[in-house]
Amino acid sequence: MKITEFLKHNFRHFNAAALIDAAEGYKAHLDNNGKMMVTLAGAMSTAELGISLAEMIRQDKVHIISCTGANLEEDVFNLVAHNYYERIPHYRDLSPEQEQDLLDRHLNRVTDTCIPEMEAMRRIENVILEEWVKADKAGERYFPHEFFYKILLSGKMDESFQIDPKNSWLLEAAKKNLPMIVPGWEDSTLGNMYAGHVISGDVKNVHTVRTGIEYMMFLAEWYTENAKDDSTIGFFQIGGGIAGDFPICVVPMLHQDLQRDNVPLWGYFCQISDSTTSYGSYSGAVPNEKITWGKLGLDTPKYIIESDATIVAPLIFAIVLDQ
Numbered sequence: 001m002k003i004t005e006f007l008k009h010n011f012r013h014f015n016a017a018a019l020i021d022a023a024e025g026y027k028a029h030l031d032n033n034g035k036m037m038v039t040l041a042g043a044m045s046t047a048e049l050g051i052s053l054a055e056m057i058r059q060d061k062v063h064i065i066s067c068t069g070a071n072l073e074e075d076v077f078n079l080v081a082h083n084y085y086e087r088i089p090h091y092r093d094l095s096p097e098q099e100q101d102l103l104d105r106h107l108n109r110v111t112d113t114c115i116p117e118m119e120a121m122r123r124i125e126n127v128i129l130e131e132w133v134k135a136d137k138a139g140e141r142y143f144p145h146e147f148f149y150k151i152l153l154s155g156k157m158d159e160s161f162q163i164d165p166k167n168s169w170l171l172e173a174a175k176k177n178l179p180m181i182v183p184g185w186e187d188s189t190l191g192n193m194y195a196g197h198v199i200s201g202d203v204k205n206v207h208t209v210r211t212g213i214e215y216m217m218f219l220a221e222w223y224t225e226n227a228k229d230d231s232t233i234g235f236f237q238i239g240g241g242i243a244g245d246f247p248i249c250v251v252p253m254l255h256q257d258l259q260r261d262n263v264p265l266w267g268y269f270c271q272i273s274d275s276t277t278s279y280g281s282y283s284g285a286v287p288n289e290k291i292t293w294g295k296l297g298l299d300t301p302k303y304i305i306e307s308d309a310t311i312v313a314p315l316i317f318a319i320v321l322d323q
Contacts, residue, residue: 007019007315008020023319025301034232034234035226036234036236037064039067039238039243040066044071045073050169052314054166054169056321058166065173066181068242069191070187073124073190074115075168076152077124079162080120080124080161085115102114128148128190135208136204136205136208141209143214145180152168183215185212220250220258224263227264229264234268234270235269239272249293251265251294265297265300267300268301269302271303271304272309273305273306
């Protein structure tokens with residue numbers, strides 16, 4: 001039995017039914033000539049979402065991505081250092097002393113998975129530092145994701161790959177030169193490293209890596225060009241936080257600050273989140289709240305699935321891919 005057949009037969013109520021509705025809505029949006037933004041919060045790259053997301057990119061089911069700096073770099077960490085990762089299924093039982101032992105072994109824990117500092121973070125730092133310095137000396141400036149595209153497409157790290165490269169979503173995005181938004185990149189391991197290299201003088205111009213404001217300016221033009229009456233942009237949000245809140249605000253900005261009245265609202269919205277409705281939290285805000293901010297319309301198809309995105313997102317992608 002195909003995954004899609006199994007899901008449609010068994011997933012009939014509550015969050016399970018919302019999953020089916022959201023997946024069918026995703027497919028309908030694409031069938032109606034729409035494009036889709038996917039936003040990645042949390043630690044989805046360390047959770048190896050690339051296994052399913054990379055195929056979505058290959059099959060043109062994703063047209064632009066917004067992600068945290070952590071998700072950007074952690075997909076590459078996994079690509080080049082997967083064999084050194086350690087999984088700790090009993091992470092809930094760890095004592096502070098056991099956590100300190102992980103630190104002493106240079107293993108940084110993300111829930112049940114430890115990222116090896118030397119094999120992953122420092123290896124990527126050495127490669128990308130060359131690109132930062134090269135651009136800095138040439139007076140050139142690039143977005144954070146563009147520097148990653150450069151090192152992935154250069155072939156310099158091919159011999160270091162420790163997973164099947166077809167499971168790296170960032171490598172697939174680089175091959176297609178997929179548009180990307182990385183708000184708050186400074187809040188990431190490599191963002192911290194970059195700050196250190198600017199402070200130490202290895203990089204002279206702090207703006208060699210382009211800024212979040214420039215990302216919003218890029219997104220404003222991309223959205224204006226791609227969102228037409230017959231081709232709206234959908235918004236598929238995994239988690240909450242800045243990866244979702246930053247790009248969704250482009251629509252009210254275009255309307256209210258740039259007075260571009262002919263730009264349509266987002267044409268589809270789905271959020272997968274384990275944040276239940278709460279007080280003042282963007283991650284826990286129900287979709288209808290976004291109507292009041294000029295992000296979604298009365299008739300925008302809206303879905304919310306309150307569950308673990310590491311379970312839900314691959315299943316939705318399987319339906320969209322007709323697997």
